[in-house]
Amino acid sequence: xxxxxxxxxxxxxxxxxxxxxxxxxxxxxxxxxxxxxxxxxxxxxxxxxxxxxxxxxxxxxxxxxxxxxxxxxxxxxxxxxxxxxxxxxxxxxxxxxxxxxxxxxxxxxxxxxxxxxxxxxxxxxxxxxxxxxxxxxxxxxxxxxxxxxxxxxxxxxxxxxxxxxxxxxxxxxxxxxxxxxxxxxxxxxxxxxxxxxxxxxxxxxxxxxxxxxxxxxxxxxxxxxxxxxxxxxxxxxxxxxxxxxxxxxxxxxxxxxxxxxxxxxxxxxxxxxxxxxxxxxxxxxxxxxxxxxxxxxxxxxxxxxxxxxxxxxxxxxxxxxxxxxxxxxxxxxxxxxxxxxxxxxxxxxxxxxxxxxxxxxxxxxxxxxxxxxxxxxxxxxxxxxxxxxxxxxxxxxxxxxxxxxxxxxxxxxxxxxxxxxxxxxxxxxxxxxxxxxxxxxxxxxxxxxxxxxxxxxxxxxxxxxxxxxxxxxxxxxxx
Numbered sequence: 001x002x003x004x005x006x007x008x009x010x011x012x013x014x015x016x017x018x019x020x021x022x023x024x025x026x027x028x029x030x031x032x033x034x035x036x037x038x039x040x041x042x043x044x045x046x047x048x049x050x051x052x053x054x055x056x057x058x059x060x061x062x063x064x065x066x067x068x069x070x071x072x073x074x075x076x077x078x079x080x081x082x083x084x085x086x087x088x089x090x091x092x093x094x095x096x097x098x099x100x101x102x103x104x105x106x107x108x109x110x111x112x113x114x115x116x117x118x119x120x121x122x123x124x125x126x127x128x129x130x131x132x133x134x135x136x137x138x139x140x141x142x143x144x145x146x147x148x149x150x151x152x153x154x155x156x157x158x159x160x161x162x163x164x165x166x167x168x169x170x171x172x173x174x175x176x177x178x179x180x181x182x183x184x185x186x187x188x189x190x191x192x193x194x195x196x197x198x199x200x201x202x203x204x205x206x207x208x209x210x211x212x213x214x215x216x217x218x219x220x221x222x223x224x225x226x227x228x229x230x231x232x233x234x235x236x237x238x239x240x241x242x243x244x245x246x247x248x249x250x251x252x253x254x255x256x257x258x259x260x261x262x263x264x265x266x267x268x269x270x271x272x273x274x275x276x277x278x279x280x281x282x283x284x285x286x287x288x289x290x291x292x293x294x295x296x297x298x299x300x301x302x303x304x305x306x307x308x309x310x311x312x313x314x315x316x317x318x319x320x321x322x323x324x325x326x327x328x329x330x331x332x333x334x335x336x337x338x339x340x341x342x343x344x345x346x347x348x349x350x351x352x353x354x355x356x357x358x359x360x361x362x363x364x365x366x367x368x369x370x371x372x373x374x375x376x377x378x379x380x381x382x383x384x385x386x387x388x389x390x391x392x393x394x395x396x397x398x399x400x401x402x403x404x405x406x407x408x409x410x411x412x413x414x415x416x417x418x419x420x421x422x423x424x425x426x427x428x429x430x431x432x433x434x435x436x437x438x439x440x441x442x443x444x445x446x447x448x449x450x451x452x453x454x455x456x457x458x459x460x461x462x463x464x465x466x467x468x469x470x471x472x473x474x475x476x477x478x479x
Contacts, residue, residue, distance in 0.1 A: 010429045020225035045365040047461045051382045055346045061353030064328025072333045080329035082119040092403040115187035121198045125153030150206040161212040170223045177227025200236045214264040243283035248292035255307045256299035289323035297330040308344030325353045355383035355458035371432040379423040398440040442467040
């Protein structure tokens with residue numbers, strides 16, 4: 001009898017193929033069932049959050065009153081401190097930090113978590129004949145400079161081109177940087193040094209020699225860049241180096257329509273620096289605010305009532321056009337609460353700076369399994385300026401008593417959350433340490449100096465502890 005091996009072999013192969021197909025189908029059905037199980041046991045929720053219109057007292061923005069004040073009815077997180085070279089280095093090589101710090105209460109402000117707007121001054125007009133550079137430096141320079149008596153006041157304008165002045169200026173700024181440049185406590189450095197009040201201009205009709213050309217001016221800027229690598233530098237005008245190095249700007253005529261409109265034109269178009277006649281010394285920086293801050297003090301050509309009441313709409317429009325983050329040292333910080341212009345003051349404070357929140361969150365509501373969950377967040381900025389420092393952003397897990405059990409740094413740069421542009425983040429959050437219970441998920445921005453949450457989120461129902469609560473999750477584990 002002959003056995004058909006080929007026939008039997010084909011049958012065996014078909015049986016084997018059927019067996020494999022059945023196993024594959026079973027695995028597919030199991031996978032599909034497991035996917036359905038996952039879908040229905042990992043219940044997700046989409047949460048939306050509405051912005052608040054209330055004024056917020058937040059770091060690195062708002063009012064910047066004189067650091068010498070004892071009390072201020074208006075809340076603030078910044079203070080302004082300036083220092084004349086004469087007070088800082090009365091004898092060559094001997095730098096007086098103690099008097100400066102005590103006079104400006106720097107220990108107090110650091111302890112309170114506030115930051116400093118700082119300016120170094122070589123010429124401050126006053127009522128009496130005087131100099132704001134040290135006597136020893138005046139002698140080394142052989143008196144190179146000009147005494148003046150004009151509508152600004154009396155004082156001495158040194159020859160800023162003098163190599164001796166430049167060399168010793170670098171040493172003085174270097175000493176300041178070694179003492180204050182290690183962190184962002186001196187958050188905003190206004191340059192400073194050149195011209196009356198350090199504002200990079202001199203009274204042109206007072207027989208005062210003009211400011212030096214761009215090459216020399218930039219030497220002064222580089223002194224600050226080297227000394228304060230952790231601080232934002234701000235210039236009175238949008239000079240070429242400000243555009244090139246992404247420096248900030250300040251307008252010491254804030255709220256004055258004519259002066260601010262002129263300043264905004266410099267920012268928008270660039271052009272000539274009238275103090276020296278250089279046709280292209282100013283650079284167009286219309287988007288400079290996206291990388292570096294805008295500040296400046298309130299004009300003294302208008303009253304508080306005019307600024308915060310009579311011309312309030314104009315004030316707000318100018319601040320929005322400037323993308324301003326802070327106002328000081330001149331400002332409304334000494335106006336008592338309950339004043340008739342308090343509403344206007346609050347509206348201006350609401351306008352200044354950043355206003356950050358998580359506008360949407362997509363996250364699990366009930367969790368039955370797994371070691372991690374995915375959380376998607378959309379950050380928004382309802383303000384007119386970014387947050388300019390790289391502070392960590394954390395997602396936190398809290399128990400039913402709102403005690404923080406865990407915190408995880410989010411891989412994002414808070415500086416990139418620009419006004420009007422949603423910023424999306426995806427987070428893989430570990431949950432294996434959580435027991436069966438209900439937990440609250442939140443986000444916080446951490447101050448590097450205190451290592452604590454420090455920013456009020458611009459959302460309704462904001463927690464006092466500076467955490468935006470996103471929602472709760474329930475852990476109900478199957479295995």
